Amino acid sequence: MPTEITVVIPTFNERENVRPIIDAIEHALGSISWEIIFVDDDSPDGTADHVQSIARDDPRIRCIKRVGRRGLSSACIEGILASSSPHVAVTDADMQHDEGILPDMLNALINENNDLVVGTRYLEGGSMGTLASDRVKISRIATWLGRLFLKTDISDPMSGFFIVRKEYFNKICNKLSVKGYKILLDILISSGKEIRVKEIPYVMRSRLRGESKLDTLVVWEYFMLIADKFFGRVIPPRFTLFIMVGAVGVGVHLSALFVLHKILLIDFMYSQATSTIIAMTSNFILNNIFTYRDMRLHGFQFFRGLLSFYIACSIGALLNILFAEFLFNQAVPWLLAGFLGAVIGSVWNYAINSTITWKE
Structure with missing residues (x-):
């Protein structure tokens, strides 16, 4: 059976979450044919080795181990380009995104003629959950700023949870910056008004295992992405x-x-x-x-x-x-x-x- 959806999961020190997220995605997708591509930035905790050990018994699991290269956006791009499916989802390994809405997202992509479907925390039915107040403030400020640069009306351009048509992604991938940690924002800015987008609400969950990768320097990378998209052709x-x-x-x-x-x-x-x-x-x-x-x-x-x-x-x-x-x-x-x-x-x-x- 041809693979209908690929789920790309960028990882760094997420060994503890590998098995749980595989099981959760398998349960959520049910009879939908799928594959998962983990893109690991040479995690010291052996994330890639753990994924590869699972992949030996399950060909639906794949691992791209990157040595000497880091960055969430570039990892997502490599994973999407390596996928064998016509539809590709991106989610984090920390299980804060609700994989249960993946079938609804896939349905909206295929049957409603969208190029991109985004899991949003800001429409009715969605929320930031129990996320710490400082994280919520950072996210809302970054979201507000990101929307200033968009030509598409979307409530959550900072979401790390989305599904895109592979054919559409191939059309715009050469425009992407690969900088920063918000690949969705990069896709939206690079696409302009032509992209057809739908959002589906979800409630963000708390991280149960591992440590958050959000720090001051990740926020710095966000501003680097904005600068690169609008001024990079003049002065890098x-x-x-x-x-x-x-x-x-x-x-x-x-x-x-x-x-x-x-x-x-x-x-x-x-x-x-x-x-x-x-x-x-x-x-x-x-x-x-x-x-x-x-x-x-x-x-x-x-x-x-x-x-x-x-x-x-x-x-x-x-x-x-x-x-x-x-x-x-x-x-x-x-x-x-x-x-x-x-x-x-x-x-x-x-x-x-x-x-x-x-x-x-």
């Missing part, structure tokens, strides 16, 4: 962040120089050299946390990346100086020469570090 948001971190680095450098030279009375040359290393280290750490969050380096790779960052930025500084001096010698005003030198150095640093240090 990642480059903007890289420059912002560099500006912070200037402050770190000057602060360190003041302490070393003026307070500790260390020779200027040694103070300047030490301040440069401190600032570069600070820039690397901040870029690793914010700018390249989805490719964050850990363990040995952190120190390898730090060394690579030192080398790349040292070359960038040299290019900055040489180019600015060349322009100045060509009678270019000193301020403009200095600015253009800094631009060349910044572009070099971003390009090389994105290619080598974080391997974008």
Whole structure:
């Protein structure tokens, strides 16, 4: 029997939820033919190994284990593209979504001629359940902001629970940003008015096992997605962040120089050299946390990346100086020469570090 629906489940440290969510989906779908694709970002808790052990006895279960790549949106995209069904659902592994409405969502997709059906918490019959008040506030603010950018009237663009026609997804997948953690919002913004959407309410459940992945940096990724969708073709948001971190680095450098030279009375040359290393280290750490969050380096790779960052930025500084001096010698005003030198150095640093240090 051909598979009618694929359920894509992105995972990171969700081993305890694998078996329960498989059983819940199987029960909910009943006689509907299905497959489940877990897309795991190399979970330390062995989520992928657990899925693969189940898959050996059940061919309806599949696992994509991603090494060196992270991000919920990109995981969902890979899972959807790998599906063999004409209809693909996306849900979280934490079982907070109500898989019981999957048959209704599938019916609305097929029989009501929709491209996308979304599980919503904000229509009558749906709610945020017993979710903590701070999580509710964050979700509502993000939802309100997301709706400002949409051309489609939808109550819950931040939902992580939806089903889409594979044929339609294939049409718009090249427009997707793959940044952030809200793939649905990305789909809606990329689709514009042409997409046919229906929402079905559900009550969000509390997580019973594992830990929530929502933190301040996930919210940061949400704003990165918004920026990328609307400004990414002009200036990549990642480059903007890289420059912002560099500006912070200037402050770190000057602060360190003041302490070393003026307070500790260390020779200027040694103070300047030490301040440069401190600032570069600070820039690397901040870029690793914010700018390249989805490719964050850990363990040995952190120190390898730090060394690579030192080398790349040292070359960038040299290019900055040489180019600015060349322009100045060509009678270019000193301020403009200095600015253009800094631009060349910044572009070099971003390009090389994105290619080598974080391997974008």
